[in-house]
């Protein structure tokens with residue numbers, strides 16, 4: 001399968017220079033298309049706030065609309081099974097892990113008292129909704145995160161530029177991005193840059209038809225997952241090969 005490259009688009013390497021690394025909840029990296037889509041949604045939200053108009057959040061009951069991203073599209077398995085030509089993040093100069101941090105949270109009894117008229121004698125910290133928690137936070141410690149894509153370099157750079165932090169627990173300082181770099185790769189194979197990590201393994205979720213002529217590609221096995229943002233939305237789920 002070859003990939004059609006629309007006018008004004010080219011194969012790209014996108015690199016985020018990180019202060020310390022990134023925290024994430026899933027075993028694979030942050031998707032570039034997800035990052036771009038959420039940035040567009042943030043901008044739309046801010047504009048709605050400014051104009052005093054309503055903003056419709058994602059809901060699991062409705063089919064989410066596809067935002068127009070500055071990326072090429074791979075037809076994948078046809079009709080609904082297409083995906084954006086971009087990979088998930090790949091760590092460069094990674095410090096071998098695993099690195100796990102733990103964070104804890106406990107209910108503020110005084111705050112609970114202030115927001116309710118009747119409080120039981122004891123709000124249990126051992127069970128129920130207000131139990132205290134100790135949660136693991138897996139970290140990827142690396143100098144850079146790298147994505148490959150086929151897209152419009154200026155438009156991609158413009159969307160990424162304001163993103164100061166990525167991944168989970170950003171307010172706690174994780175995933176701090178020092179700078180973004182978008183490099184054009186005019187001689188690269190567009191299909192490869194839409195699907196594979198730098199090492200040649202599968203770099204994103206892909207329907208089986210994407211890999212038909214590429215059965216040497218190392219994958220993370222098959223599973224049910226999203227093909228494009230919002231990746232976690234139930235209607236996006238389909239049978240795909242997973243990235244390594």
Ligand SMILES: [Zn+2]
Nearest residue numbers: 074076206210
């Ligand atoms: Zn594909």
